Every structure is written in C-alpha cells, then in structure tokens.
Amino acid sequence: xxxxxxxxxxxxxxxxxxxxxxxxxxxxxxxxxxxxxxxxxxxxxxxxxxxxxxxxxxxxxxxxxxxxxxxxxxxxxxxxxxxxxxxxxxxxxxxxxx
Amino acid sequence: xxxxxxxxxxxxxxxxxxxxxxxxxxxxxxxxxxxxxxxxxxxxxxxxxxxxxxxxxxxxxxxxxxxxxxxxxxxxxxxxxxxxxxxxxxxxxxxxxxxxxxxxxxxxxxxxxxxxxxxxxxxxxxxxxxxxxxxxxxxxxxxxxxxxxxxxxxxxxxxxxxxxxxxxxx
Numbered sequence: 001x002x003x004x005x006x007x008x009x010x011x012x013x014x015x016x017x018x019x020x021x022x023x024x025x026x027x028x029x030x031x032x033x034x035x036x037x038x039x040x041x042x043x044x045x046x047x048x049x050x051x052x053x054x055x056x057x058x059x060x061x062x063x064x065x066x067x068x069x070x071x072x073x074x075x076x077x078x079x080x081x082x083x084x085x086x087x088x089x090x091x092x093x094x095x096x097x098x
Numbered sequence: 099x100x101x102x103x104x105x106x107x108x109x110x111x112x113x114x115x116x117x118x119x120x121x122x123x124x125x126x127x128x129x130x131x132x133x134x135x136x137x138x139x140x141x142x143x144x145x146x147x148x149x150x151x152x153x154x155x156x157x158x159x160x161x162x163x164x165x166x167x168x169x170x171x172x173x174x175x176x177x178x179x180x181x182x183x184x185x186x187x188x189x190x191x192x193x194x195x196x197x198x199x200x201x202x203x204x205x206x207x208x209x210x211x212x213x214x215x216x217x218x219x220x221x222x223x224x225x226x227x228x229x230x231x232x233x234x235x236x237x238x239x240x241x242x243x244x245x246x247x248x249x250x251x252x253x254x255x256x257x258x259x260x261x262x263x264x265x266x267x268x
Contacts, residue, residue: 001218002100002103002143002144004206005103005104005107006103006140006144007202007206008203008206009107009110009111009140011199011202011203011205011206012111012114012199013110013111013114013133014198014202015195015198015199015202016111016114016115016118016195017114017118018194018195018198019118019191019192019194019195020117020118022183022187022190022191022194023118023182023183023187023188023191024118024181024182024183025181025182025183026123026174026181028123028165028168028169028172028174029118029123029126029181031165032117032126032127032130032165033117033118035130035157035161036114036117036118036130036133039133039134039137039157042137042149042153043137043140043141046140046141046144046146046149047144049144049146049221050144050145050216050221051210051215051216052210052214052215052216053214053216054221054224054233054234054237055237055241057146057148057149057234058234058237058238058241058242060146060149061149061152061234061238062242062245062249064152064153064156064157065249065252065253066249066252067157067161068156068160068161068253068256069252069253069255069256070256071161071164071165072164072256072257072259072260073256073259073260073263075164075165075168075260075264076259076260076261076262076263076264077263078168078172079168079171079172079263079264080263080264082172083266088172088174089178089181091181
C-alpha cells in the first residue's frame with residue numbers, strides 16, 4: 001500500500017544523489033552523494049520486498065556490506081589523493097581530462 | 099501511519115537537498131546522517147525493522163563516523179572557496195535531474211507480474227510468527243549462504259586495500 005509513494009521518494013532521492021555528483025567538486029561530498037544513491041536503491045528494495053518476498057531485504061544487507069567496503073576504500077583513495085595534491089577539489093585533479 | 103510516512107519522506111528529501119547544497123563538508127555529512135535516520139523510519143513503516151536497526155548501526159554509525167573522521171583528518175572542516183559548478187553546470191544538472199526523475203517515476207507504471215505478488219501483510223505476518231530477525235536470518239544463512247561468505251572475503255579485501263592505499267610507506 002505504501003509501495004507507490006516509497007518508489008516515488010526513492011526516485012527523488014536517487015535523482016538528488018545524481019544532481020549532487022554533477023553539481024559539486026569536493027570529492028568527499030561527491031562520495032556522500034553516492035551514498036545517497038545507494039540508499040535510494042535500498043529503499044526500493046525494501047519497498048518491493050513487501051510484495052515480492054524477503055529476498056529484497058536480504059539484498060539490502062549485501063548492498064550495505066558493499067557500501068561499507070566502498071566507503072573504506074574510497075576514503076583511503078581520497079586520503080592518498082590529498083597527500084599527493086593537497087586538495088580534494090576535483091577541478092585540480094584532472095590528469096585524465098582530454 | 100500514512101502521515102508518519104509522508105513526514106519522514108519530506109524529512110528525507112529536505113535533508114538530502116540540504117546535504118547536496120551546503121558548502122561545508124561537515125554540514126553535508128551531518129545532513130546525510132539525518133537522511134539516513136529518516137530512511138530508517140521509512141524502513142520500519144515498510145515492515146523492515148531489522149534493516150532499520152542495521153541502517154542506524156552501520157550507516158549512521160560506522161560509515162558516517164568514517165566520513166567525519168576523514169574530513170577531520172584532512173582538515174576540511176573550515177570553509178574553503180565554494181565548490182559548486184557554475185550556472186551552466188547547474189542548468190545541465192537541473193535538466194538531467196528532471197529527465198531522470200521523469201524516467202524513474204514513469205518506471206512505476208510497470209506492473210508487477212501478478213504471479214509473484216504476495217498478498218498484503220504477508221511480511222508483517224511472517225515477522226509476527228517467526229520474529230523480526232529470524233525472518234531475514236533464514237534466507238540469509240540458507241539460500242544466500244555463499245554470497246554471505248563471499249561478502250566476508252570482500253570485506254577483508256577492502257580492509258587490506260584501505261590500509262595499503264592510505265598508508266604513507268609500506
């Protein structure tokens with residue numbers, strides 16, 4: 001019964017995450033926006049689990065595990081980047097830009 | 099219950115907007131904590147009580163502490179120059195955002211195959227019969243045992259990777 005509204009909320013939340021990634025240049029804030037997107041997907045899983053069975057909730061578990069691993073590795077990369085460049089602003093980290 | 103759902107939803111969306119627009123990374127991180135807390139309210143309303151508890155423990159607890167710790171470690175708490183993109187970037191973002199939200203909302207019209215759909219309240223009834231934790235633990239440790247074990251190996255790899263990447267000299 002809450003499926004439709006929950007899916008709408010998760011669509012808006014995912015879009016806000018994408019907007020954040022496109023809008024900001026601070027690597028840490030971009031990382032947080034990726035967490036926003038992961039959480040939007042989790043909300044979709046939980047909402048659909050009400051109608052399609054508990055597998056959705058189990059999958060949220062795995063998504064959280066991957067998010068934790070991703071946060072640890074990603075933040076380590078940001079720290080390494082900061083050591084080399086003294087900045088986390090992606091404007092100044094443009095070695096791969098054509 | 100519906101009122102609570104909409105209040106929590108509005109709180110989620112408002113906190114998310116503040117999270118992506120605040121200039122200070124610390125403020126962004128704290129608004130993200132607010133998003134995660136209100137999302138766990140939504141999980142409770144959607145019959146996922148255990149997921150809600152894990153959300154607060156793992157996300158709002160562990161992951162966000164990691165974020166704040168890195169912000170503190172890199173001394174990014176003070177206000178730097180604004181890091182928003184210019185007018186052109188904002189326009190592109192707005193256009194892309196509207197297209198994306200339109201697509202996602204349009205996806206809602208796809209009907210679920212009726213053969214798979216459980217009747218309403220099945221999950222709540224199962225949780226009442228077996229307990230909130232057992233209802234998840236059973237599929238997790240029976241049907242999804244191998245993915246569970248693989249996840250533990252992945253976590254180990256992530257720990258090793260984080261140390262290797264962040265350490266000055268090995």
